[in-house]
Amino acid sequence: MTLLDARARTGTVARINPVAKLGASALIAIPLVLTLDWVSAAVALLLECLLLPFAGLRWREFWVRTWPVWVAAPMTAVTIALYGQTSGTVYVDWFVVRISEGSLELAAATLLRVLAIALPSVVLFVTVDPTDLADGLAQIWRLPARFVLGALAGLRMVGLFLDDWRALELARRARGVADRGRVRRFLGMAFALLVLSIRRGAKLATAMEARGFGAPGRRTWARESRFGGREWALMAIGLTIALVAVAASIVAGTWNFILGPS
Known part of the structure; x- marks a missing residue:
């Protein structure tokens, strides 16, 4: 764990159940995905910016x-x-490039929408521990334990993959293998890492089966995953941001339901 991870996971937000963070992010994202207008995205982004200082980062x-x-x-x-789609005054028309009033408006709406959806998700999930998330998904959402534990094990292996890549690079340089040609070196290292990953995955699956991770019946958990007042408060904040953004868009007359009839 890096110094940034340690600091990010010691604040108030870090103690909130990851399932609530996932739900709050979804509540904000879903309305913004269903519409493509700059008002709803701008309002949501403004409200998020007001709350970012309280995220503990x-x-x-x-x-x-x-x-x-x-x-x-x-x-x-x-x-x-x-x-983008051309409408209104056309400012530039060259080959396949066509910049118009409508495409610029769509570009501004897309910029704000990407920021409004991505920023809260990134900020909230910086403070998420993968094990806590797996506990919440299995105990609160009742997802299959085999799926949750397998995904957790795979996520935990990502750091090892990065270490293996660096070790392979140093080893091949020391032996003078594929020292020339970046593309050739990359493909060789990628294939070697793929083989190593398959072998490690097979050993991990066998070890988990031997320790009873795939056994039938109801399993127990070392840590209880709780969903209380702080979690409901975070979900309410996410819902409030979504409702205010949608209401502002409807009042301004810019609501553009992308799944509606064209």
């Missing part, structure tokens, strides 16, 4: 964790602006 932690979102959102908006 320092500003440096926040930027380190969310910088991919800030990079991906403008890139998505640029793509929509260049190739």
